[in-house]
Amino acid sequence: xxxxxxxxxxxxxxxxxxxxxxxxxxxxxxxxxxxxxxxxxxxxxxxxxxxxxxxxxxxxxxxxxxxxxxxxxxxxxxxxxxxxxxxxxxxxxxxxxxxx
Amino acid sequence: xxxxxxxxxxxxxxxxxxxxxxxxxxxxxxxxxxxxxxxxxxxxxxxxxxxxxxxxxxxxxxxxxxxxxxxxxxxxxxxxxxxxxxxxxxxxxxxxxxxxxxxxxxxxxxxxxxxxxxxxxxxxxxxxxxxxxxxxxxxxxxxxxxxxxxxxxxxxxxxxxxxxxxxxxxxxxxxxxxxxxxxxxxxxxxxxxxxxxxxxxxxxx
Numbered sequence: 001x002x003x004x005x006x007x008x009x010x011x012x013x014x015x016x017x018x019x020x021x022x023x024x025x026x027x028x029x030x031x032x033x034x035x036x037x038x039x040x041x042x043x044x045x046x047x048x049x050x051x052x053x054x055x056x057x058x059x060x061x062x063x064x065x066x067x068x069x070x071x072x073x074x075x076x077x078x079x080x081x082x083x084x085x086x087x088x089x090x091x092x093x094x095x096x097x098x099x100x
Numbered sequence: 101x102x103x104x105x106x107x108x109x110x111x112x113x114x115x116x117x118x119x120x121x122x123x124x125x126x127x128x129x130x131x132x133x134x135x136x137x138x139x140x141x142x143x144x145x146x147x148x149x150x151x152x153x154x155x156x157x158x159x160x161x162x163x164x165x166x167x168x169x170x171x172x173x174x175x176x177x178x179x180x181x182x183x184x185x186x187x188x189x190x191x192x193x194x195x196x197x198x199x200x201x202x203x204x205x206x207x208x209x210x211x212x213x214x215x216x217x218x219x220x221x222x223x224x225x226x227x228x229x230x231x232x233x234x235x236x237x238x239x240x241x242x243x244x245x246x247x248x249x250x251x252x253x254x255x256x257x258x259x260x261x262x263x264x265x266x267x268x269x270x271x272x273x274x275x276x277x278x279x280x281x282x283x284x285x286x287x288x289x290x291x292x293x294x295x296x297x298x299x300x301x302x303x304x305x
Contacts, residue, residue: 014113017116021117022120025121026188028189029188087117090113091114094107
């Protein structure tokens, strides 16, 4: 019997998974945009983004646009690979149930 | 936790990934209005340049294409900048922008040079313009995997053939028909699809 794959715990959290999936479709995104798409609170969103940053899955850029602070998040290559592996592991785990 | 519950939990994760990726990509699909705007701009330019009555506007027929195209370009840029400020940039969006902006610049240089040099043979101009728009539509449809847009590319390519092998009148009709179907009708169809998608997402939210 083939060994079942383990799911990456950093990505498995619902909000972190949503954030990585969102960032995979865009080049970069503002904190406010991520907040509006996930419906999360500032504190929770900031904490989850920090975990993803510490894991090296996202990169952060802070700058000022028209004197207003702007925080931009971008998915890294490591993040893209991790998400791809996570999806593949998820599909293997689900097996036949995926199309049910 | 039972196996069935775990499966549901994992399926939920997959649905979440799909919906979030779609949410990010949704920002690239709001483009139908550009087709309609340019279709109307082409018709205005054609109508203005072929005016037969006297008057100050009709007298300035040579300005019809440059004025209409520059106005349409300016309007497109203003509206795109306003829309873009609300959404993050996407890779697909940048690819689409690159294709259409390159085509726009090439078209501007070509039409300007043809107009200034006087080496303008109507049927050849229509064929070249139709081929350029057809190529851009085809490339765009392959990136977006949108069959309706590829059908537009085929209509533009048909206009190329009709323009070069038909009479001047047939060439003009082919151009007008291609503009109608591939700009106005296709643009309106795109807008309807976008509106449906927004409605569907609002009901799921």
